Every structure is written in structure tokens, then in C-alpha cells.
Amino acid sequence: MQKSVRLKSFELIAQDINSVDVSLLHALSTGVGWPHRLKDWEFLRRAGHGIVAVDGIGRVFGSAMWFPHGDDFATIGLVITSPRTQAEGNGRWLMQQVFEHCGDRKLALNSTIAAHKLYVSLGFTAEATVYQYQGEVAAALPALPSLDGELSELSPDKIEEIFALDTFAFGTNRDRLLTLLSEGASICVLRRNGATVGYSMCREFGRGHVVGPVVASNDRDAIHLAAVHLKDLAGQFARVDTREKGPFADFLQQSRLAISETVTTMSKGRPFLNREANEPAVYGLAGHALS
Numbered sequence: 001m002q003k004s005v006r007l008k009s010f011e012l013i014a015q016d017i018n019s020v021d022v023s024l025l026h027a028l029s030t031g032v033g034w035p036h037r038l039k040d041w042e043f044l045r046r047a048g049h050g051i052v053a054v055d056g057i058g059r060v061f062g063s064a065m066w067f068p069h070g071d072d073f074a075t076i077g078l079v080i081t082s083p084r085t086q087a088e089g090n091g092r093w094l095m096q097q098v099f100e101h102c103g104d105r106k107l108a109l110n111s112t113i114a115a116h117k118l119y120v121s122l123g124f125t126a127e128a129t130v131y132q133y134q135g136e137v138a139a140a141l142p143a144l145p146s147l148d149g150e151l152s153e154l155s156p157d158k159i160e161e162i163f164a165l166d167t168f169a170f171g172t173n174r175d176r177l178l179t180l181l182s183e184g185a186s187i188c189v190l191r192r193n194g195a196t197v198g199y200s201m202c203r204e205f206g207r208g209h210v211v212g213p214v215v216a217s218n219d220r221d222a223i224h225l226a227a228v229h230l231k232d233l234a235g236q237f238a239r240v241d242t243r244e245k246g247p248f249a250d251f252l253q254q255s256r257l258a259i260s261e262t263v264t265t266m267s268k269g270r271p272f273l274n275r276e277a278n279e280p281a282v283y284g285l286a287g288h289a290l291s
């Protein structure tokens with residue numbers, strides 16, 4: 001596979017994403033209007049793998065990351081090319097490198113509008129819309145439905161409790177990622193009749209906090225699992241990424257979060273989403289890159 005590419009005005013080579021200073025990645029994402037902080041990039045580099053497109057004097061003109069889960073699946077994210085080099089083949093070249101690294105893995109990603117045509121041409125199929133809800137959380141949350149079960153805080157050293165539930169909902173074991181996320185997160189679990197039936201995490205990200213993942217079997221449980229974090233964030237900036245359109249989305253809107261962007265969940269190799277009614281499902285995403 002081609003390890004260098006000549007664009008109109010630049011000769012770029014592919015390097016491991018860990019070989020560059022994190023401030024260069026931060027500048028890249030800021031340049032396309034993304035909210036990632038230095039810390040968010042540091043976390044993503046720990047959680048996954050990536051490459052950067054670098055010129056002869058070390059300037060970074062593109063990035064792409066992949067996050068393997070188990071033996072045969074990965075999510076892709078942080079696919080960015082600097083505005084100066086867009087529409088010159090950089091994005092396609094970076095994705096071809098990602099394919100080479102991922103081998104036979106089945107793939108999923110959340111595509112922006114800008115990238116949609118590229119991913120379709122690379123064999124990805126659209127599955128669902130993701131709504132990015134965000135804003136300053138209302139001082140008082142809307143009235144909540146009655147709670148069925150008990151909500152408790154979960155210490156990160158007990159994170160194993162949610163692994164089986166999450167694997168069912170996500171469709172693939174992502175224990176390592178959950179362990180990493182738990183290090184900086186506040187975690188809540190919902191137990192009913194002695195079983196763990198839902199959980200949610202909340203962590204700092206971008207402009208404020210992200211509530212996600214949120215895994216639950218029904219809207220009512222999901223609302224409680226999101227509310228437990230949002231009530232502590234009254235007046236602060238929060239974000240929830242969801243594929244929901246029903247009561248969970250209504251609750252987010254009533255909490256004063258509004259849709260700021262939509263992206264499209266796409267997969268390659270096999271369908272990624274396989275939700276069954278009343279079975280555990282992902283109501284809130286860990287993040288666009290993490291699905």
C-alpha cells in the first residue's frame with residue numbers, strides 16, 4: 001500500500017499518530033471546528049490506533065484512527081484532512097491506510113455530511129442517523145417517569161459489572177474501552193431484581209461533559225440513567241449523542257439540549273446495529289469516533 005501521497009502542493013507520508021506532538025492533532029481538529037481538547041486527543045490515542053499525514057517538515061495535514069474491539073470489529077474516527085488539502089485525495093488515501101491496518105475486521109463509523117460520499121464510495125452502508133444534542137442543561141429537569149429499580153454509583157474498580165450488559169447492547173465486547181472510559185467518568189448503574197439492567201457514564205469532553213455510553217432496555221430506564229448526570233450539570237454545557245427519536249430524545253430537549261449536528265452511522269462488512277425491542281440497547285453513544 002502506498003505510504004506517501006502527492007497532493008497538488010504537498011508530498012505527504014503516513015506516520016503513526018503517536019509520533020507527533022498532540023498539539024498538532026489539536027490544531028488539526030480545531031481547524032475543522034471540532035471541540036476536542038488536548039486531553040481528548042490523549043485519551044483517544046490511548047484507546048485506539050491511528051495515522052497522520054505529515055509533510056517533509058513535520059506539519060500534520062490529516063489524521064485517521066481505528067478502535068479495534070475483539071478479533072473482528074473496529075470503529076473508525078478522527079478522519080480529518082486540513083482544509084488546505086481537502087478534495088485532493090488525502091481523505092481517500094488515509095482511509096486506504098486504515099483498511100490495510102484493519103485487515104478483515106468489520107467496520108463501523110459515524111459519518112459527517114462532508115465525508116458521506118467518500119465512505120459510500122469505499123463500500124460503507126448507511127444504517128441510522130445520530131443526533132448530537134448539546135447545550136446548557138436546564139436549571140430544573142422535566143418530571144421523570146417512575147423509577148423501576150435502584151440507581152447507584154459504580155466505582156471504576158467494579159466496572160466488570162457492566163461488561164456483559166454492554167456487550168449485548170453494543171454487539172461486540174468493548175471491555176478495554178469501557179475500562180479506559182471509566183477512569184475519568186462518573187458511572188451509574190440501574191439494578192432491578194438483583195440484575196444490572198442499565199448503566200450510564202459521564203465524563204469531561206470538548207466544551208463540557210458528555211453523557212455516554214447510556215445502555216438501557218427501555219426509554220424510562222434510559223431517561224433516569226441520563227438524568228442522574230444531567231441534574232448535576234444544571235447550567236453547564238453537556239452533550240448526548242443518540243440515535244433515539246422517541247421519549248429519550250424528548251427528555252433531552254426538555255432538559256434544554258438541542259440538536260446541533262447529525263451524523264450517519266455506517267458499516268462495512270456486516271450490519272452494525274441490531275436492536276431488539278425491550279432488549280438492552282445503546283441510547284447514548286460513547287462518542288462519534290467510538291460509536
Ligand SMILES: CC(C)(COP(=O)(O)OP(=O)(O)OC[C@H]1O[C@@H](n2cnc3c(N)ncnc32)[C@H](O)[C@@H]1OP(=O)(O)O)[C@@H](O)C(=O)NCCC(=O)NCCS
Binds near residue numbers: 032115
Ligand atoms: C471528510 C474529509 C476527511 C474528506 O477528506 P478529503 O481530503 O477532502 O477527501 P478526498 O480528497 O480524498 O475526497 C474523497 C471524496 O470525497 C468527495 N469530496 C471531497 N471533497 C469534495 C468537495 N469539495 N465537493 C464534493 N465532493 C468532495 C469526493 O467524492 C471524493 O471522491 P473522489 O476521490 O472520487 O474525487 C474532509 O473533508 C474533512 O476533514 N472534513 C472535516 C472533518 C470531517 O467531517 N471528517 C469526517 C469524519 S466522519
